[in-house]
Amino acid sequence: MISYPARKISTPNDQLNVLQITDLHLSTLKVNADDGSESKPSCQHSFEAILKQALSENIRCDLILVTGDLVNEVKPAIYNHIFKVLQATNIPFACIAGNHDVTDETNSELPFFQRELIPQLADSRLLSRHVIDTDYWQLLLIDSAVPGKVAGEVTAVDIDWLCTQLSACNKPALIALHHHVLPMDSDWIDAHIADNTDSFWQRTAAFSHLRVIISGHTHQEQVRHHHGVTVYSTPSTCYQFKPYEDEFTYDNNARPGYRWLQLANNGQVASWVKRLDT
Template identity: 30%
Template sequence: MESFLTLPIINRNYSNILHITDTHLFANDQSKLLGIDSNASFQTVIREIENRNSPFDLIVATGDFVQDGSEQAYRLFAEQIQKFNLPCVWLAGNHDNYHDMQEIFADYQLAENKIVLLGNKWLLVLLNSQVVGQAYGFLPQSELEFLQRTLTIHNDRYAFVFLHHHAIESGCHWLDQHILKNKHELEEIIKHQPNIKGVAWGHIHQSLDYIWHGCKAFSTPSTCIQFMPKSYDFKLSYEAPGWREIKLAIDGSIQSKVYRIADNCFQPDMSQNGY
């Protein structure tokens, strides 16, 4: 039986979620990813979120926390997130070491709960799409059954699903080779579960929005490098690092907006053709 996190919502008719993804941090502050200091860009994102002073209830972090596989980089993420003094749930991306994440994030009280009961109306479900050693994603039968079971148990709530890998083609040929390989199985659940009102992911380092069988689906930009939309081959974008804020209303509606850092001094090395 999966443990769940229960968060009361007081004196508001909506819940507010901060979605952060694909930080790609290093142990060494001098290291760069495709020309961008991803440690510095992440910390800039955190400062700008703090300055906005939005009333968040929860942080959801959807993978690719580190680029170099180091424990120190995971600790950097946790130390920055602790500044918000908010619950944070997370799941692994294709670059992550799940075992290290479990041990290190537990030291910082970053919750491993895959079910969040948010107020009286909303259910959040986190799905692990990581395939160890591969860039693409896959939801094993155990994850699909977990989703179905959780939706059944909490059928009086609206549902929002988070995962790392994209479940809808991005339009980038090179990225779509690394999609959720059994996306059709998730799609079948969404088709037949009208309580699912939203699905969100990271992985593709760009912001895209869809209506998917009646629910809202979207990707959130990375806090470091961005990939050029609609590119056949690997190509970087000059768009700024960013994050997404998601409002879940008590009537089941969703409002969402992407924000990016205001003064983008983080320019990628456009000569690079992969990573």
Template identity: 65%
Template sequence: MLSYPTYRVNNPDGPLNILQITDMHLLPLASTDNAEDHGDAKPNCRHCFEANLAQALAEDIRCDLIVVTGDLVSKVETATYDYVFEVLHNTQIPFACIAGNHDVTDESSHDLPFDQRELMARTMDSRLLSQHVIETDFWQLLLLDSSTPGKISGAVTEADMDWLCAQLETCDKPALLAVHHHVMPMYSEWIDAHMIENADYFWQRVAPYAHLKVIISGHTHQEQVRYRNGVTVYSTPSTCYQFMPYKDDFSYDKQAHAGYRWLQLANNGNLASWVKRLDTW
């Protein structure tokens, strides 16, 4: 039987294939259609989550691990997490989930403009991971919680960074880090106001570790690739609605389909990654 959390993944041959899904934003299951109002687009977030997962796992690629990089819900409720974890368990593929801001913060009055909503701190579901290591034969996978209860932006604590640097210090395998909040600007003023607040400190601490090869995150609801100090930094689309890139004011991208990211980690430390979008919307 599949156990959770996952501590080790063995790839039987060839590269390690990781499926990243993020920002599902599921509403309580009692909601009539699990949809949120996003202008002209009203995605059924529960259906989109299931459709993304089904499409990805039907592809002609072996999936060795599923990583969920936060914002599993839009309202913190245990039953919603029960549903997510049941769906993931049923794949019989090892998986790991970390928190996003919506997993530790509820918003009041969704009918109000965003800047008029009250943000309420919530306790993180105990199944969401932080300071977690998944070992593989040729890579080290590190998961860190960047969420801050009661806030949209994220942060990494000194204790988090001490832990991360200790892992990188004691293992010289190529490393992948998964966080929710982005650690490099997206050149979109409104979303960059809600990135990891102490990103400069983060980059200073990890600078000595050349074997940190890749960082994956969610939060931005869009696909972008950045590079810094030899690290490839991927931002990944949401499984539901998308944000318009390179806009200083908040805007939905109503033409962009939901999606997910594949990461293929080779035994020699190289990697390949690509985004796939839902065939139907």
């Protein structure tokens, strides 16, 4: 069995292939009233189907990064199941928290503004200020989740830590966090962006070897370029939000998705999103 979390990765060639999955939103198994058997909610089914599809593609997977919102309700049994599924791949992996990993919502059937947000402790397996060292890259994972809130924050302490890591190693760098750090041009989503991003961009601008930022939270695909950094938002493995909408809107035509990143030894990046087959 592979050890968790991933800390050091070497590959058989000069390229690191990373599978990013995000916003799983798993809940507890539902029990069928007629026979008492358990059935899988759709988010759990699509998470496992996406993992199976991605790992059956003709590409070697060197690392799986799970960028937050693993659960829709903070219960150890749900994390146990997710980690069991990921361990069974025998591929190094790492998981960070999203807002749903540190916050439970009451009365989810009500409009959002009528719900109560209850702070929760993050599962101990979710990582904060974690380094994955590879042959040609350093991957830096931070926790942007704030208990009891939907919006996130890149704290001053996290920024200091990132700058320390970037100063100590001149390999091309990738930062992974849950919340987006650039606006998505969608009012309701951008109300829940990571706070303190001005300071984040000001401080990290000094490091030209910072090449990539990946995040989840927005349940949609987007690519932006800022200060020489390519910034990727990635679809959820479950339901999607419609881009460029100022009011909360599901994208019922978009299927669950995942992102591949190929990190080359010269700092170049290739990345694309795949959707779950029908």
